[in-house]
Amino acid sequence: MTELNEGALNELVGRVLGDLGGAVSVPLVRIGDALDLYKTLKEIGPATSEKLADAAGCSPRYMREWLSAQVASGYVHYAEGRFSLTAEQAFVFAEPDSPANLIGAFDTAAAMVENQPKVQSAFKTGRGVAWSEQAGCMFCAVARLFRPGYVNALVQDWLPAMDGVVDKLRAGANVADVGCGHGLSTILMAQAFPNSQFTGYDFHAGSIAAATAHARSHGLMNLNFEVGRAQNFGGRDFDLITCFDCLHDMGDPQAAATHIRKALKADGTWMVVEPMAGDKLEDNINPIGRLYYSASTMICVPTSLAQETGLALGAQAGEKRLAEVIRSGGFTHVRRAAATPLNMVLEAT
Structure with a gap:
């Protein structure tokens, strides 16, 4: 059996984990787009999860979990208990005519x-x-x-x-x-x-x-x-x-x-x-x-x-x-x- 290079293995596992994070983000991003969550957050942010849920007409509990996942992915900004989109995040997720929109x-x-x-x-x-x-x-x-x-x-x-x-x-x-x-x-x-x-x-x-x-x-x-x-x-x-x-x-x-x-x-x-x-x-x-x-x-x-x-x-x-x-x-x-x-x-x- 070929001896494992632990450093190379850890690097590969890290890459795969990053890929899996992106893969499981696919349905979440599509939900955010379909329910106008990115658009609404851009308009009202910074906002608590409860405020965004109310503005979007969604369940607060689902919203809190969705926002947490978005923050962990780097797709939404979080500071002092409030969520928002940076200009760059909005350019990718909330502006349909942006050249960097990737929805x-x-x-x-x-x-x-x-x-x-x-x-x-x-x-x-x-x-x-x-x-x-x-x-x-x-x-x-x-x-x-x-x-x-x-x-x-x-x-x-x-x-x-x-x-x-x-x-x-x-x-x-x-x-x-x-x-x-x-x-x-x-x-x-x-x-x-x-x-x-x-x-x-x-x-x-x-x-x-x-x-x-x-x-x-x-x-x-x-x-x-x-x-x-x-x-x-x-x-x-x-x-x-x-x-x-x-x-x-x-x-x-x-x-x-x-x-x-x-x-x-x-x-x-x-x-x-x-x-x-x-x-x-x-x-x-x-x-x-x-x-x-x-x-x-x-x-x-x-x-x-x-x-x-x-x-x-x-x-x-x-x-x-x-x-x-x-x-x-x-x-x-x-x-x-x-x-x-x-x-x-x-x-x-």
Whole structure:
């Protein structure tokens, strides 16, 4: 038997205990969000547990235990018998439009746990788990996970990083948002560029229904949503085609690249937003890589394997592999135009 290194063992146990603390925080954070506890605490704090319970219409005993857990996790501040949110804590938990809001990540984690039996079975068969068969409202969770990044970077940074694209959008361009999901990215662009026409495509009918309802609630007239696959969606002569965090989920992204090239005008641009990743495993051994490899195992790879050829790029494919797939469709120029800690933005022409 190999002799144990006590120091290494203690370090590993400490890491695992920290992970377990985060894991068991998932339902508590989701309760806090669903019952507006973070929002209420931000508005009335510092407050006793009784005061927060009264303001939120909740049981004082449950509130005291929930707050204690939040303090132990570092998610809520406690001093002199009162609870509050620091500016940083509010930025993460109580401000929906904050670029650091991570509530959607907790929703996604919960959906991943619920999805375990299906993915576990797929480990044995090698088959996929279709997007429409994912457990819970995976679509809602993923949409919420990516929302802060899109709200804070898409119009402000990512589109301006594309060569000449903003000028076209201001003048009036024809745009397709492929793999649009619940349509948040499409709606943000349509709001920012009223002279342009936007069409969102997604192969999941439920997501298209949600996107359509969302667009109607905003009263937008310059966009519509259609069920369509990346390999054969309708429409031609687009000035800009976008794909947000979806290329790696596709069963045949090479066929998608080929179809997208044909659907673009000769001088059109394809903007591909993908999870941030290095080209090798060694480059991705960090908190972001850990998050994305786990999500990729439970969501992205199963989704791809359930489709066509099932190329299964995974959420950590890396820029080199992504560029190869993009070029396979007939694009001759691919560059990284922008980046955030969570995403890379590629421009293809």
